[in-house]
Amino acid sequence: MKNFALIGVAGYIAPRHLKAIKDTGNDLIAALDKFDSVGVMDSYFPNADFFVEFERFDRHIEKIKRQQDIQLDYVSICTPNYLHDSHIRMALRRGADAICEKPLVLNPWNVDALQAIEAESGNKINTILQLRLHPSIIALKNKVDSEVKKEKYDVDLTYITSRGNWYDVSWKGDQSKSGGIATNIGIHFYDMLSWVFGEVQENIVHLREKDKAAGYLEFEKARVRWFLSIDENSLPKEINEKGQRTYRSITVNGEEIEFSGGFTELHTDSYKEILKGNGFGLIDAKPSIQIVHDIRNKELVKLGEKHFLL
Numbered sequence: 001m002k003n004f005a006l007i008g009v010a011g012y013i014a015p016r017h018l019k020a021i022k023d024t025g026n027d028l029i030a031a032l033d034k035f036d037s038v039g040v041m042d043s044y045f046p047n048a049d050f051f052v053e054f055e056r057f058d059r060h061i062e063k064i065k066r067q068q069d070i071q072l073d074y075v076s077i078c079t080p081n082y083l084h085d086s087h088i089r090m091a092l093r094r095g096a097d098a099i100c101e102k103p104l105v106l107n108p109w110n111v112d113a114l115q116a117i118e119a120e121s122g123n124k125i126n127t128i129l130q131l132r133l134h135p136s137i138i139a140l141k142n143k144v145d146s147e148v149k150k151e152k153y154d155v156d157l158t159y160i161t162s163r164g165n166w167y168d169v170s171w172k173g174d175q176s177k178s179g180g181i182a183t184n185i186g187i188h189f190y191d192m193l194s195w196v197f198g199e200v201q202e203n204i205v206h207l208r209e210k211d212k213a214a215g216y217l218e219f220e221k222a223r224v225r226w227f228l229s230i231d232e233n234s235l236p237k238e239i240n241e242k243g244q245r246t247y248r249s250i251t252v253n254g255e256e257i258e259f260s261g262g263f264t265e266l267h268t269d270s271y272k273e274i275l276k277g278n279g280f281g282l283i284d285a286k287p288s289i290q291i292v293h294d295i296r297n298k299e300l301v302k303l304g305e306k307h308f309l310l
Contacts, residue, residue, distance in 0.1 A: 002026045002275070003070060005061065005096070007087050008078035009050070010035040013101055017076045018044040020271040029070065032057040061094055072096045074274075081184065082177040085110050092121040099126045099274060103187045104285040106179045107293055111286045118282065126279030130266035131192040133273070136259040140252065141196045144221055153197065153222040154253050156307065157189055162232035162245035168210065175296070182213050183292040186228045189250075190217075191288035197222035200291060205298045206306055214307045215295060222252075227307040234309065 004021050008014055010033035018040065021028050028045040031038065034052055041048060051057035064070040075091035077084055077100040085105045091098040104127040105111055118125050131137050144153065163172075171177040178184040194200060198220030207214040212229035227234075232245060239247045250257045273279055 002073040004028045004074045004076055005030045005032070005057075005072055006076040006078065007032045007057075007090075008080075009033045009041065010038050011078045014078045015040050015044075016267040017078055017099075017101075017271075020268040021045075021076070023268045024271045024275060026074075026275075029064070029072070030057060030060055058090070074099055077101060080171045080177055081106055081179055082171075085114060088114060088125055089117055092117055092123045092125070095121075095123065097124045097126065097274075099128070099271070099279070101128055102191070102285070103179060103183050103289060103292065104282070105289060106183065108286060108290045111282050111289060115282050124279065125282055126274045127281070127285045128267065128270050129188065129191050129195075129280045129284060130270055131188050131259075132195055132280065133266050133269045134259050136257055137192055137196065140257055144196055149221070152218075152220075155193070155197075155222045155224040156249070156251045157193070157224060157226040158247065158249040158307070158309065159185065159189060159227070160229045160231075160234045160239075160247040161185060162235065163211075163230040167230060173210065179292060180208075180213070180296055181211065181228055181230060182208075182295045185230065186213075186226075187288050187292055189226070189228075190291045191285070193217065193219060193222070193224055194287040194291065197224075200287065203291060203294045203298065204301050204304050205295050206301060206304070206310055208295070208300060213295065214310055216305045216307075217291070223305065225305055225307040227309045 004026055006017060006028060009031040022044045028048040030049045032051045032054060036052055038050060049060060061072055072094050073096055075096045075098050077087045077098060079087055081103055084100050088098045088100055114125060167173050172184055200217060200219055202218035205215040211231045212234060214227040217224040217226060235247055248260060
């Protein structure tokens with residue numbers, strides 16, 4: 001049984017980490033969040049110590065190490081994106097491995113800095129790239145790897161996930177904290193695309209607004225037109241009429257890749273691999289971090305291949 005701490009336990013994604021820690025037979029000994037709406041802990045680890053101040057949390061970790069010889073093995077990080085690298089460094093200083101939600105960091109040079117710290121500490125930085133564990137995506141990668149094609153695959157990616165007014169007020173609506181829409185809701189798709197289709201050869205941005213973005217990515221083995229939105233007005237009419245607020249589609253050469261299901265256990269699967277020493281690390285995370293950094297900073301282009309919703 002390994003000892004875990006969790007930072008950001010009041011957040012949206014934290015319950016998946018709580019479940020993964022429990023399902024893998026481990027223990028949560030401490031949790032931290034500046035918000036105290038954390039009753040969800042009762043369903044998983046009611047006896048875990050909880051703190052709303054980092055200083056008291058940090059002192060507690062030090063205290064139980066020295067007075068009770070309780071060593072922290074992992075720190076799970078579910079905090080806002082701009083705080084990830086700081087909390088990762090805290091985990092390594094405590095002699096623990098880090099398990100951090102995506103995006104691991106906001107900028108590619110942050111990855112380089114963490115690589116040096118990881119090497120010094122001897123501990124491992126892991127990130128959650130759960131689409132790499134999805135059966136449909138694994139099948140797609142196996143197909144791409146096994147086929148010998150002269151022409152590149154033709155891919156359309158559409159992801160629309162409606163968000164209310166709260167989104168813009170929260171840290172997620174602040175690009176300096178979230179990295180913007182492509183980073184906050186698109187990072188796992190860009191990771192998946194680079195994992196399946198190889199290195200990026202071209203990155204063109206056609207649209208970049210607070211609530212939507214679109215562009216064209218060319219990989220070694222694919223030409224990808226992508227569109228992301230949190231605006232419910234972007235939803236296809238038939239989806240809107242059903243009362244659904246999310247639409248997710250990936251087509252490869254006109255064929256839909258069905259991956260809408262099978263997400264519920266992917267965090268647990270990620271933890272199982274991490275505990276076996278097979279977690280995704282800094283090198284795995286860097287390509288998608290570079291992609292979203294470039295999307296944030298490139299000049300908009302009017303010409304070129306565009307997504308059909310533009």
